[in-house]
Each structure stands twice: as structure tokens, then as C-alpha cells.
Amino acid sequence: xxxxxxxxxxxxxxxxxxxxxxxxxxxxxxxxxxxxxxxxxxxxxxxxxxxxxxxxxxxxxxxxxxxxxxxxxxxxxxxxxxxxxxxxxxxxxxxxxxxxxxxxxxxxxxxxxxx
Amino acid sequence: xxxxxxxxxxxxxxxxxxxxxxxxxxxxxxxxxxxxxxxxxxxxxxxxxxxxxxxxxxxxxxxxxxxxxxxxxxxxxxxxxxxxxxxxxxxxxxxxxxxxxxxxxxxxxxxxxxxx
Numbered sequence: 134x135x136x137x138x139x140x141x142x143x144x145x146x147x148x149x150x151x152x153x154x155x156x157x158x159x160x161x162x163x164x165x166x167x168x169x170x171x172x173x174x175x176x177x178x179x180x181x182x183x184x185x186x187x188x189x190x191x192x193x194x195x196x197x198x199x200x201x202x203x204x205x206x207x208x209x210x211x212x213x214x215x216x217x218x219x220x221x222x223x224x225x226x227x228x229x230x231x232x233x234x235x236x237x238x239x240x241x242x243x244x245x246x247x248x
Numbered sequence: 249x250x251x252x253x254x255x256x257x258x259x260x261x262x263x264x265x266x267x268x269x270x271x272x273x274x275x276x277x278x279x280x281x282x283x284x285x286x287x288x289x290x291x292x293x294x295x296x297x298x299x300x301x302x303x304x305x306x307x308x309x310x311x312x313x314x315x316x317x318x319x320x321x322x323x324x325x326x327x328x329x330x331x332x333x334x335x336x337x338x339x340x341x342x343x344x345x346x347x348x349x350x351x352x353x354x355x356x357x358x359x360x361x362x363x364x
Contacts, residue, residue, distance in 0.1 A: 167352055176289075177339070177355040223291065225353075235304055236281060236341070236353050240290035 135226050137235030139239035150229040154209040154242045156198075166207040167225040168198055169186045169234075177223065183207065185198055194218065216231055250274075252356035254340050260362045261330055269325045269359045273342030281353060282315055283339045291339065297323060298345055301346050330363045337361070 136159045146152045158164065168180040181192025188200040198209045207224060224239040253272040261267050273280050282294040293307035297317040308314070312330075317323040327334055337360050341353040 169355075176357045177341075179352045179354075182352050189340075203342045235293055235307075237293065238283075238291040 135164065135228055135237050137224050137226050137237055137239035139224055139242050140223075141242050142240065143243045145164060146214055146244065148246055148248050149213045151212050152210065152214050152218075152244065154222050154224075154244065156207045156209065158205050158207065158224070158226045160205075160228055164244045165227045166198075166200060167227075168192065168196070168209050169223045169225060169238075170217075171218070171221040171241075172222065173200060180209070180222070210214070214244070214246050216246050216248065218244060220244060237241060250268070252282045252342050252354050253339055254338075254356035254359050256359060258360045258362075260284065260364060263332060263363055264345060265328055266328045267330055268362065269327075269338050269340075271323045271325070271340030271342075271356060273321070273323070273340070275356055276320070277342035277344050277354075278320055279343045279345040279353075280317055281343075281362070282323070282325050282340045283341070284309075284336045285339060293324070294338075327361075330361075332363045335361055335363045 139155045140155050166183040169177040171177050172179045180196055181190050183190045183200045191197045196211050198207055200207050221241045221243050223241045225236050227236045254313045255270045280297045283291040285291050295315045296304040312328045315325045337358040339354045339358045343353040344351045
């Protein structure tokens with residue numbers, strides 16, 4: 134079984150400040166990892182994904198995440214946030230053992246960017 | 249179509265009535281997921297279809313919930329005898345999954361269900 138933990142339910146930050154949203158996962162096998170963003174009253178949009186290769190993954194809107202297998206983490210970072218980054222961010226994991234596996238989400242982190 | 253399509257976008261129903269929600273996945277996608285998102289909360293897994301395999305129904309909250317999918321096409325999620333706690337946004341997603349390889353899941357805009 135796999136699970137995802139997003140320890141911070143809310144992260145308030147000032148505009149142009151750096152931010153890190155934490156994600157830890159639990160799985161007995163190799164995994165794919167994803168970050169999705171949900172803007173107010175909208176659906177989920179893929180921000181970035183780790184499937185294999187380089188552990189530093191760059192996504193849209195200046196976000197990046199680093200896969201750390203030893204710490205089972207996939208934290209999301211941005212060096213300088215904008216007001217428009219205010220949204221809910223979801224980390225998700227899916228295992229690689231077969232094509233038959235659910236996509237498990239964390240409970241989400243609300244990023245609140247203020248001027 | 250170009251993306252995952254869900255209908256209706258909004259549904260208001262009376263407590264005790266049955267509702268049917270529809271999802272059209274991206275053409276060629278083998279996997280289809282249903283999730284529920286209650287107000288201010290994360291995504292709650294409901295059911296997962298993968299090709300012709302038996303679906304993973306482990307997330308369905310009660311026997312009032314059921315879902316079907318014909319082949320690799322449209323899926324319907326049915327909620328019988330709706331209760332107020334069923335009020336939520338129901339999200340559908342699809343992806344292309346094969347053994348050892350998977351694309352990201354693409355989400356529809358969701359169906360907002362309100363039980364009054």
C-alpha cells in the first residue's frame with residue numbers, strides 16, 4: 134500500500150519570497166511522483182512529475198521538486214512566489230510494479246501568497 | 249476529445265434520489281479514476297478502472313455507490329439514495345497505464361453535486 138503525507142495544510146508567504154511545500158510518501162516499491170495544482174474553483178492541473186532519471190524535476194510556472202529516495206520525499210520549491218501562485222497543491226504517488234495501481238493523493242497544502 | 253469531459257458540471261438533487269455522473273476520458277487512455285473532493289478537503293479515491301481488469305473499488309464509501317466503464321470508454325458513477333454528506337465535487341481522471349509505464353493523470357473539471 135502507498136500513502137502520501139503533506140504535513141502543512143496551509144503555508145502563508147509574502148510575494149517574492151521563496152517557498153517549499155513538503156511531501157513525504159510511503160511505498161514498498163519504486164514509484165512515480167506528481168505535484169498537481171488546483172486554482173480556486175478550477176480542476177487539477179499537473180505541475181510536474183518524476184518518472185525516472187534526474188532527481189531534480191522542473192515544472193511549469195517556475196516550480197521544481199527534488200526526489201529523495203532515502204528520505205522518501207518529493208518537496209516542491211519555488212525561489213520567488215507571485216500572488217497568482219495562491220492555490221491548493223497536491224502531491225501524488227503511484228507505484229511502478231504494474232500498470233494496475235491507483236494514484237494516491239495527499240491532503241493538499243494551501244499556499245497563500247500575500248503582498 | 250482533447251481532454252477529460254465530465255457531465256453535468258453541476259447537479260442539485262433531493263435527498264433520497266439517485267444520481268448518475270458521467271466521465272468521457274481522453275481517447276486511448278486505459279486507466280480511469282474517480283475521486284471525491286469535499287469542501288476544503290483533499291482528494292478521496294473512489295474507484296479505478298484499468299483496461300479489462302477488475303476495477304479497484306476499495307475506495308467506494310458505501311454500497312450506495314457504484315461505477316461502470318465499458319471497455320476503455322465512458323464511465324458512469326451512480327449514487328443511489330443520495331444523502332447530504334454525498335455533497336462534493338466528483339472528479340474523473342484518465343491516464344495511459346501499462347505495466348511499468350504510466351503517464352500522468354489528466355483531470356476533468358468535475359461535477360459539483362449538491363444534495364438538499
